[in-house]
Amino acid sequence: MKKSIVFIFLIINVLANANVKMPLLFSDGMVLQRDKKIPIWGFADADEKIEVHFNKQIQKTTADKNGKWTLNLNSEKAGGPFELIIIGKNKITIKNVLVGEVWICSGQSNMEFQVSKTMNAEKEIANSDYSMIRHFGVAQDLSGKPKDDLKAGKWEAANKETVGNFTAVGYYFARKLYAELKIPIGIINTSWGGTNVETWTSREAFQKSDDFKSMIAEVPSLNVDSISKLYAKNMKERVERIQGTPVSTENENTFKDLTFDDAFWGELNTPSLWENQPLGDLDGVVWMRKTITLSAEDIKNKAVLSLAKIDDEDITYVNGIEVGQNTQWDARRVYEIPSNILKEGKNVIAVRIVDNSGGGGIYGEAEDLKLTVGSKVLPLDGKWKFKVIVVKTSLSPNSYPSLLYNAMVNPLVPYAIEGVLWYQGEANVWRANQYKKAFPLMITDWRTKFKQGDFPFYFVQLSTFNEFGGNSQKGSRWAELREAQSQTLKLPNTGMAVTTDIGNAKDIHPTNKQDIGLRLAAVALNNIYGKKQVHSGPTYKSQEIKENQIILTFDNIGSGLSTANNDELKGFEIAGTDKVFHSAKAIIKDNKIIVSSDQVQNPVAVHYGWADDDTEINLFNKEKFPASPFRTDNWEMITANEVYKVSK
Secondary structure, eight states: OHHHHHHHHHHHHHHHHOOOBOOTTSSTTOEEETTSOEEEEEEOSTTOEEEEEETTEEEEEEOOTTSEEEEEEOOOOSEEEEEEEEESSSEEEEEEEEEEEEEEEEESHHHHOBGGGSTTHHHHHHTOOEEEEEEEEOOOOOOSSOOSSOSSOOEEEESTTTGGGSBHHHHHHHHHHHHHHOSOEEEEEEEOTTOOGGGGSOHHHHHTOTTTHHHHTTSOOOOHHHHHHHHHHHHHHHHHHHHSSOOOOTTGGGTTSTTOOOTTSEEEEESSOGGGSTTOSOOEEEEEEEEEEEOTTGGGSOEEEEEEEEESEEEEEETTEEEEEEOOTTSEEEEEEOTTOSOSEEEEEEEEEEEOSSSOEEESOGGGEEEEETTEEEEOOEEEEEEEEEEOOSOOTTSSTTHHIIIIIGGGTTOOOSEEEEEOOGGGGGGHHHHHHHHHHHHHHHHHHHTSSSOOEEEEOOOOOOSSOOBTTTBOHHHHHHHHHHHGGGSTTEEEEOOTTSOBTTBSSOSOOHHHHHHHHHHHHHHTSSOOOOOSOOEEEEEEEETTEEEEEEEOOTTOEEETTSOOOOSEEEEOTTOOEEEOEEEEETTEEEEEBTTBSSOOEEEESOSSOOTTOOEEETTOOBOOOEESOOOOOTTTTOOOOOOO
């Protein structure tokens, strides 16, 4: 009996100490980077001896006093499958390991956007049997401090059962690389929709930046629970200052009624996300109301209420009667109003909106926000009354800086990679000018953390989207953000895919992710993999003023400047010293562009594609890569004074 007890005790003791553990990234089906030293790391007991076997290599190390250990395998050629074996007091065998090219794919919703949502998705999924393309999906997570490991995630080979959930941009990029290189391709997808660049940047980077160190000094370094409580308190106080009334559900049941007095409520521009207005990054429950006046003739006709899109959920009332509800954040709301609800004179539309995360509110096209009575259309865009009744207490990724870096990037460091693909910027358009500093700061930060030199960092320039109706006359936040992206190309070993021709002015998530993947792949194939080819479109170089004309020269013209269908050039505007831009005539001559307008006799500046919606622009090179939008002036932008601030 005593021997049995001793034996059981020994077994328990061995198991308790058999605690060599690997990060989730090191798991079956993984892809390791070829032709570079391969960092391997994990967790064990303090001072535990570790031995790693891979292919024909054996490397040894010892865990430090905190139980962390790391070593570097020598570089390997592309190939596999192999086994990666880690031996300490226990033994871990990781199977089906490939060696090839590894790319991190990151950003917001257009990188998160899955293959299943892209154009021709059924066909793409049916033809997706690529066992050499592997995808690691990083589970979404937040942290107030840098984490050692991910919340969840696994490697999956591309096939019709799995590929639908892959990042579409990353997958189409990987598929092109595999077609050209015929070696394993691994993509690590760490992305989160609606997120700003600041949440992807480490605290240390901000602390070392003259532009951001005062901001980060105000951010507490706490665990998520503590930060959540502080955030909820600050957000509630801020909302109450803005709306001038308490955040409370008291009397909520009366807010839908025609007789309710909303004179003391605040106002919001509609359609427009709350994040682009003083409410800011609010998640919670908000009532919005609009009062309209109808004639006796109006109410005789069939009535249809159109509320554009509502992020995330709505219940909509007219004169206190529910007319519709929807829980799909990107669905257009079109509700028929039953007869006898509308009245002659005053009528009230009341919408109860629940925003769970990311963007919130009534958004979309102004023309989609309307009441149609018979053949008459009453626009509903403009000022709407609002009252916040619930503020969610949980953090969102944008609540504080570095939350996503800590939880979704730091655990990847120092995994060997070839480079990074990035698709983000929509959440930063409100402070586009500052993005000229914030985006390069993040890139440099990641390169510093991974300690793999200036690895390739390729990104997608924002496509067309008519969020604010911005243009050269009013100013354009989207154009200014695209300019910030273009200027980031000053950093070494960066590249940009221009997407002006494949966007959708009415959809912030264009479904043509195939061409985006191909354009990013063209940059990589040219810059890294020796497939010398034209891989980008024309970029503005200089201007020369001759009398009433401005002559523009370009880099990256390939075989020559062109338009998509040999049409007349569109999208060019010209201005004099009054800074008023007029639509201009533009012609291609000797691979330069001559711009003029009868309305501007002494021109000084040109804009091309300077608008939120730049769908009509059509300058390409003959290799069919579109030109990036640009301006030749340096006049102050509308986002010049907008800066990142921590919620208080």
